[in-house]
Amino acid sequence: MRLGFFGAAGEVTGSCTLVEAGDTRFLVDCGMFQGGPEARAKNLRALNFGFDVRKIDFVLLTHAHIDHSGLLPRLAVLGYRGPIYATPATIDLLAVLLPDSAHIQEKEGEWQLRHRHRRGKDERGIPAPLYTVAQAQATLRQLKPVTYGATLQAAPGIRVRFHDAGHILGSAWLEVTANDEGRARRLVFSGDLGMPERPVLNNSEKVVATADVLLIESTYGDRRHRSLPETEDEIVAAFVRTRAAGGNLIIPSFAVGRTQEIIYLLADLVRRQRLAPLKVYVDSPMANAATQITLAHPELLDAETRDLIAWQQAHPEKMKLTFVADVEASKALNGIRSGAVIISASGMCEAGRIKYHLRENLPRSECSILIAGFQAAGTLGRRLVDGARLVHIFGAPVPVRARIYTVGGLSAHADQAALLDWLRGFQQAPGRTFIVHGEATAAGNFASAIRERLGWSAVHLPQLGEWIDI
Numbered sequence: 503m504r505l506g507f508f509g510a511a512g513e514v515t516g517s518c519t520l521v522e523a524g525d526t527r528f529l530v531d532c533g534m535f536q537g538g539p540e541a542r543a544k545n546l547r548a549l550n551f552g553f554d555v556r557k558i559d560f561v562l563l564t565h566a567h568i569d570h571s572g573l574l575p576r577l578a579v580l581g582y583r584g585p586i587y588a589t590p591a592t593i594d595l596l597a598v599l600l601p602d603s604a605h606i607q608e609k610e611g612e613w614q615l616r617h618r619h620r621r622g623k624d625e626r627g628i629p630a631p632l633y634t635v636a637q638a639q640a641t642l643r644q645l646k647p648v649t650y651g652a653t654l655q656a657a658p659g660i661r662v663r664f665h666d667a668g669h670i671l672g673s674a675w676l677e678v679t680a681n682d683e684g685r686a687r688r689l690v691f692s693g694d695l696g697m698p699e700r701p702v703l704n705n706s707e708k709v710v711a712t713a714d715v716l717l718i719e720s721t722y723g724d725r726r727h728r729s730l731p732e733t734e735d736e737i738v739a740a741f742v743r744t745r746a747a748g749g750n751l752i753i754p755s756f757a758v759g760r761t762q763e764i765i766y767l768l769a770d771l772v773r774r775q776r777l778a779p780l781k782v783y784v785d786s787p788m789a790n791a792a793t794q795i796t797l798a799h800p801e802l803l804d805a806e807t808r809d810l811i812a813w814q815q816a817h818p819e820k821m822k823l824t825f826v827a828d829v830e831a832s833k834a835l836n837g838i839r840s841g842a843v844i845i846s847a848s849g850m851c852e853a854g855r856i857k858y859h860l861r862e863n864l865p866r867s868e869c870s871i872l873i874a875g876f877q878a879a880g881t882l883g884r885r886l887v888d889g890a891r892l893v894h895i896f897g898a899p900v901p902v903r904a905r906i907y908t909v910g911g912l913s914a915h916a917d918q919a920a921l922l923d924w925l926r927g928f929q930q931a932p933g934r935t936f937i938v939h940g941e942a943t944a945a946g947n948f949a950s951a952i953r954e955r956l957g958w959s960a961v962h963l964p965q966l967g968e969w970i971d972i
């Protein structure tokens with residue numbers, strides 16, 4: 503048997519692992535590289551992936567995030583016709599996320615074309631989108647649902663089980679049992695693991711007793727998250743100050759996961775009377791779709807969240823929640839001068855309706871911006887966090903007079919302590935452990951923590967493109 507590491511090796515995006523077990527070959531995840539100019543080059547390299555996609559027998563998908571799923575349509579375009587196994591909620595989310603990813607690529611291509619035409623040049627040199635909206639939609643037909651706990655006979659001698667990873671709706675860690683020349687070998691793929699005791703989703707399921715091979719994510723493998731009570735205090739402080747000053751509270755947020763978490767926290771703070779009654783507008787088509795999908799899967803929500811939804815439905819006046827659908831209604835929000843909480847995407851303020859709300863509210867000292875997610879270098883969100891006094895939105899200068907709050911405790915990923923706790927579920931050290939899905943420093947520090955704290959010795963940091971016999 504051998505493993506091929508084709509993404510998320512020494513970095514956090516592009517998850518893609520190829521497993522060869524006898525005559526069977528399968529992929530775990532097929533994600534897009536994201537962030538920075540190098541990501542674009544790497545996605546283009548995925549024009550041929552470095553392996554023959556037609557020889558893949560099946561694909562296992564841990565969850566819907568684009569850095570795990572975003573190159574699935576590319577795989578299909580190149581000739582992969584087999585099944586892609588994922589949980590039902592993941593499939594629902596992909597129906598929104600994959601066509602959206604294609605749409606963004608098509609728009610970017612059109613923009614570049616216009617830009618070149620204006621400069622009197624033709625379209626030569628403009629990279630084609632990795633896939634079109636139609637191709638993304640066609641890929642959705644290859645998705646096959648597998649529920650948590652069910653045993654999937656994916657190929658002769660290969661059984662797979664999906665377990666709740668508590669990361670985003672439908673997320674899973676995978677247990678694969680493969681027959682290797684008469685010997686049953688167990689492989690565990692962590693996918694992305696959620697932070698335990700956080701709102702909305704259940705905690706990740708405990709691991710199986712043993713594994714011959716483990717791949718574990720390490721996004722925050724060298725960090726500790728702030729506690730939830732601290733995060734709540736920060737939100738209350740931002741809200742109280744903004745209400746006293748007579749402004750609006752603007753929250754840039756990722757559409758999937760983070761938006762639903764923030765809605766939960768706000769409703770819970772109102773229920774506990776730490777916040778006065780609220781008017782909350784969710785202004786992002788993607789966030790609205792993701793929230794609807796979340797509500798359509800009550801079986802995946804934790805008990806506290808189901809309670810809170812019931813409370814909110816019984817007391818709609820306490821937290822008036824409006825999902826803004828069309829552009830006109832979105833523009834009308836600009837007329838609200840005070841008392842509104844507006845949650846909008848994109849999470850790093852680079853695209854989408856959030857830019858209009860920032861343009862409107864940033865120059866007003868009575869308003870506040872609550873940043874609740876990771877902001878990559880070079881984004882508008884990062885400039886705000888770094889204290890810029892002037893930013894540019896749609897090419898025009900916008901002074902920053904609103905108060906910027908950064909809330910540190912919300913993360914969809916387990917921190918180092920939570921990752922180590924999950925690993926303690928193994929009754930003995932896995933035969934070999936591979937650290938993936940982390941920047942080099944985080945992955946390296948996490949490997950040391952595993953060696954020192956758990957006493958495991960066979961811990962490896964794979965390189966991009968590396969093949970390893972297991």
Ligand SMILES: [Zn+2]
Binds near residue numbers: 567
């Ligand atoms: Zn993820």
